[in-house]
Amino acid sequence: MPMAKHGQPWLTLLVGLLGVSAVACAPSRAPDHLVVGTKGAISSLDPAKAYQTRALQLIRALGDPLYALSESGELIPRLAAEPPQVSADGLRVTVTLRDGVHFHDGSPLDGEAMAFSLQRFRDGGGSLSYLLDDVTSITVVGPLELALELREPYAPFRNLLSFAGLTPVPASAYAPCPDGVPAAEATDANELCLPADGFVGTGPYRLVSRSADGTQHRLERFDGYWGEPARSARIDLVSLENSTALFGALNNGEVDVLLSSSLEAEHQLELEKGAAAGRFATASSPPQTIEVLALATDRPPLDQVAVRQALAHALPRSLLSTRASQGLNTPLRSLIPDLFPAARPTWPALDIGKARQLLTTAGYCQGNPLEVDFTYRSNVPTDGLLALTWQEFLAAHLEDCLTMRIDGLESTTVYDQLDKGAFSMVMYDWAPDFLDPENYLRPMIGCNVHEGNMCKEGDAVYGGVFWFDDEAARLLEEQQNQAPDQRQDTLVALQERIAAGVPYIPVWQGRNRAWSQASVTGLGYDGSGWLRLDALGRPTPP
Incomplete structure (x- = not known):
């Protein structure tokens, strides 16, 4: 059926949202009407064009x-x-x-x-x-x-x-x-x-109206749905500008559900505390995002495997997780998050003695410290906290062997400069378009053209590591057409090979998170990491 055109309801909703701080109590809504808050406008709902996570999340409810x-x-x-x-x-x-x-x-x-x-x-x-x-x-x-x-x-x-x-x-x-x-x-x-x-x-919902700027979408239950009907008759998806506005909207009852993993760590922690106290409900997806350090293996000093291994042994993941992400991101010693059976903690664990030994063998320490430049994304608060915490840790435990200089750049600049060799060591995150172990490995080490152990063209260049290894390349290709059990063994061997070369150092894994008012039930994610909007609702009064 053609989509109805509604104008005035958005004005009412926007007035409420823009006045969050002045609202003394939550607005009145029908029990089967939910407002879901998220961050950022949705530019396109064409499945062939959509690439934003928020757009694909909405498409998942409509189709x-x-x-x-x-x-x-x-x-x-x-x-x-x-x-x-x-x-x-x-x-x-x-x-x-x-x-x-x-x-x-x-x-x-x-x-x-x-x-x-x-x-x-x-x-x-x-x-x-x-x-x-x-x-x-x-x-x-x-x-x-x-x-x-x-x-x-x-x-x-x-x-x-x-x-x-x-x-x-x-x-x-x-x-x-x-x-x-x-x-x-x-x-x-x-x-x-x-x-x-x-x-x-x-899908279980149909789109009935959308604001011109893509910040407001109204969904109504599709009565002809082939599967289990959506619980709520209507959902309004609204976009707010920043973490503070999103946090305030849930606290003040302006939104029933908050869908955003871009909240600052302190806001997420406060919401988790509220959930523990019974004020909110909380849910998280399986771990899907990994955060890594990419090491430029094509030039000194990180062209030495021993130096890269020393850096891996000098990374205090648990400390960084606690200090920088309030424990919301969990330590990871694999390029594959632990939701996959093929994931193995193959990367070196924290061992300051081993790091010192490797650096000494490489000609450093005792008045000749290794100097490393570390670039982080300045617009990602957890990255800056991680960089400062690690720098302080190294100064306390490896001052005679390793000196780290840190510098922050905006994310778009970091991603634009990765393949240009601009960074010696840089931090960024990765989440695949669809969930499969290969999607965490090929985008990191794939290589189309190489000279010796240096990748000249391919994913390893785009990732900023410029690393190539014949055995890793062979294993990567072999797993493409293997039976599940054999493929898992190959993926484990591939991780071990990459870990030995240390072109990347995995730091932690992250999850998508959502929170809701305590009166809302059904909050949860599917195995692909999408919030089940069709499962959200309030219990029907007796």
Whole structure:
């Protein structure tokens, strides 16, 4: 059905939100109406174009992927009727769709509609379209069946099919792109644009209105949903500017649910204390984000493996977690977060004696300290606290062997300069587009062109480490087409190989977090790390 146009309700809601500090009590809302607060506007809900986490979170409520992941990482059919069928050579993946599913406009989900969305995602020029680069053809082989041909076997492809960006939208929802919007070149389907307020999905909620600036979205329960109905009849998703505004909005009852992992650590800690006291509910996703130190292995002094190993042994993860993140981020000695069975703590643990020994062997200490420059992201509060804490720790325990100079740069500058060799040691975080162990390894060490042990072109360059290792490259390729048990063994061996070379030092792992008023139940994340908006609600009065 066409989306209704509402103007005045947003004015009322905005007046309430902008006046959070002056509100003495929470506004009155119907029991089945929730307000969810988040940070930042949503620029696009076109699955082929969306890349922001907040946009994909909303798409996850308005639509369904082919599959979802359980908390244990098991693939669960959603729009698909059964697990994907993979040919013996690993080059053909057949997906059968669930029968009886309809879009919000009443049209049926069939093979043609699903194929249209997959082709649009692959060929539409979106920033994440590379995820389907190796899909050479998408063919409808039955009313509810399609076959995907791959360029080469790819074990993570099953998990890729759970990515929220592969949510189908019918071709009828698209319109010719307005003047000034560049059309994609590949196919006719890509010369269309999804109107900003025109999302049509298959999910438990449908979009009924959206503010022009993308900061307000109104959702209503879709009565024709194929699965379990959404608990709340209406959800308003509102965006606020900063951590202080978000924190105040939940405290004052202006929002029922707060969905944001960008809150400052002290605000998160206060909300956790409030949850422990029964004022709020709290939930966190499986650990998905990793924070690492990237070491420039292509030049002195970090071209020496012993020096890199010494730095790894000199990192006090537990202290840094407590001081810099209030314990919200947990120490990590792997590039793979511990939600995956393949994760192993293979990186060196804190051992000041070993660090001193390695530095002495490398020619440092006793009046000749190693001097290292460490760059952190100045706009990420935990990064600055970590840098200062580590600097103080080294001064107290390794002053004669190691001197660290720290410098902060804004995130965009850091990411822009990584592949240019601007940093000796730099800190940043990484979260994959879809959950699979390879997505924490290939983006770190992948290399297309190398000279000896130096990567000249590829992911290791983009990551700022410029590291290449023949054995690691071999293991990375081998795991792509192995049975699960064998693949896990290969992934463990790969981590051990990377840990021995220490191009990166993992620091900690982080989770998405949400908080709600105590009256709201159902707060929780799915295995892919998305908040279950459809499960949120207030208990029905007796």
